[in-house]
Amino acid sequence: MQPSPYTPGEVAREIPGRAVQLAQMEERLAYLIDLQRLVGRIRVDVAARGIGKTSLLREVQRRAEARGALTVWVTAGEDMGLIPALAAEIHRKTHDWKADTRARLRELLEHLTVSLGVPGIARVEATWAAGAAAGGVREFEEVVRETAASARDEGRSGVVLFIDEIQSADADGLRTLGYAWQHLQSEGSDVPAAVFAAGLPNSPEVIANVVTFSERFAYRPLERLPPDAAMIALGGAARALGVEWDSAALAEAVATAQGYPYTLQLIGDATWAAAGYPDAGARLTIEHLQQGSVAMSADLNALFRARWEKATAGEQAFIRAMAALGDGLVRRADVARVMGVTSDELSVPRARLIDKGLIDVAGRGELQFTIPGFAEFVRSYTDGSTAIPQD
Template sequence: MQLGEFEERLSYLVDLGRLVGRIRVDHAPRGLGKTSLLRQYQRRARERGAQTIWVTAGEEGVGLIAQIAAEIERESATWRSGTRTALSRHLESLTLRAGIPQIVGVEAKLKPDKAATAGGYRELEAVLRLAASSDDHTGLVILIDEIQAADPAGLLTLAYAWQHLQSEGTDVPAAVFTAGLPNAPEKISSAVTFSERFAYRPLLLLGREAEEVAISAPARHLGVVWEDDALAAAFELAAGYPYAVQLIADATWTAAGHPDPGGRITLDHVTVGRHAMKADLDALFRAPWGNATAGERELMTAMASLGDEPVQRAEVARVLGVSSESLSMPRARLIDKGLIQSGSRGKIEFTIPGFAAFIRDLDG
């Protein structure tokens, strides 16, 4: 669905030379392929002749606008002289208005309280207009990973600039596509009061058909067949989590001895492969568990003791013998870290399948 919507917007940008009016935000827990999806967007945009600007938000001491400006500066080094000269003037003005001391690659720094208030959004708008309209490409596509980590002033500046383009620059062939954790909409709305200008789209766990394609199609391409019971076992183990799908497919292929054409993947191979998969998942879980505070671990341990499904916040508080309100701070920190997320009707849940079982194994 995401790629189909992206292609539609890319055609609007490239074929009609129009602005994609809303900033896209694909959000999901870690391991669901957000960065890979954003790289797909980048590859397809480049294939259509668009100039892409890639930024990973949240670099220490570097604001979002500084990162965007630095990447445009770097990418434009080979553009035609006319556009390049005008763009350089506006980039220099942006550094002054938005509080960026200088543009030197990604080392440029943004004073986080000055971007929008100092008129930096108008200078950013001018930079985007020039960068998008250069004859060197068919348009401009900005891609921002880890959008939830962007500084509030940078988000506000980008939003103001895009709002002005929506009203005054619909003929500017530009778009912004971003990816972030489930709390990205909350982070953006806390910085930008008119966050309806952003289009939020959740990435979901893989359905059975997508899992089957991911697991068995590469094998079929090599003349190898997965037996039905082996596939069913792999589906159950992966639970639709893309990283787990990758792990069980790879571990099972190795357990089968990297079969030649005509080979078959059996349930026994999956049974052996699950041990390697568990070791890799445990390694994935160990780092965030080790970096959690004592209070965060207590909350997660209580959640895990109640099973793998979403649990009522009040029930977690009962297990811990505390008030539900006292969970607010560790809960908020775990949401910011992408380890849990809020569900419906006061429920909370782990974002990564298997994490609850990992915690129970630690207690065991």
């Protein structure tokens, strides 16, 4: 008996199908570490939930640490503003550095948090609240400089900031981050530092609303996995434990997942359980896949139901119209036709559904649900009405 190697809803340790993204980010790490230079553009990988943004970001963090960099990870939108969160994490990650190094950095961190309207780094979590005083651009810039210099004194190769869920960051924090990075770049600074971020598809719009120079951010869409990568993800995880997938079962599993990493992990986990948590030498068959599909469907339906219930009445009408048009790509004009409204009237619910990660733009004038199977769920869960109720 072996535990399942599949991890639905967790950060994946293996991320097949992301070789291009990893190569790009490795090149930026090499620029930072080998040349000791500032990576001037803030990279933001954008995708709907369940596509693997956080897993990609964590893999880059592991690679940065393997090359000797100090890494600072925050998830935006939690209990404090973006800049106080970064300050608190820098403080935590450097607490065991040499006393003189730590003292210089701590002084700048204290100055930064006070400039943000927060009375000191030691109390930052308890005292920050949304709407705190804007500012701290130069102070944050100095913290980045000193953190990089101190890291070098401690034998580190550079500093890499990681920001997950960047679309949830406070406006003041995004503004401070953006302007500080602009200053560092425009001043020709040889500060070995970089920022890698991840967020939902509305991240560019959120950032553009508060930072006027969007060219400082490099947005990179993260797509679903191609079939070969999905096969590697499923087959490789089992093979590492001495278990093989039958080719027919593997092909069916990949077709069902449609490149969506979360669904892929659900399928693998449910199939593994149906096979009795197999020992090395066993095979996963089409029968195991079919038996596991019952548990997988229950998990997916719970996810679908939660997402459906978070939508407003107007958004649900939009979703019903999309579902009525089929399981694949749908044209915005066709959604409007089904609902009996103009295309312009769809702008608000469409934008809200993209922000919530329920749909995404698949091409010019085309939309799709972010999770395979959602359209079928909606058709079976609702009465098929497509009129727009008032929110």
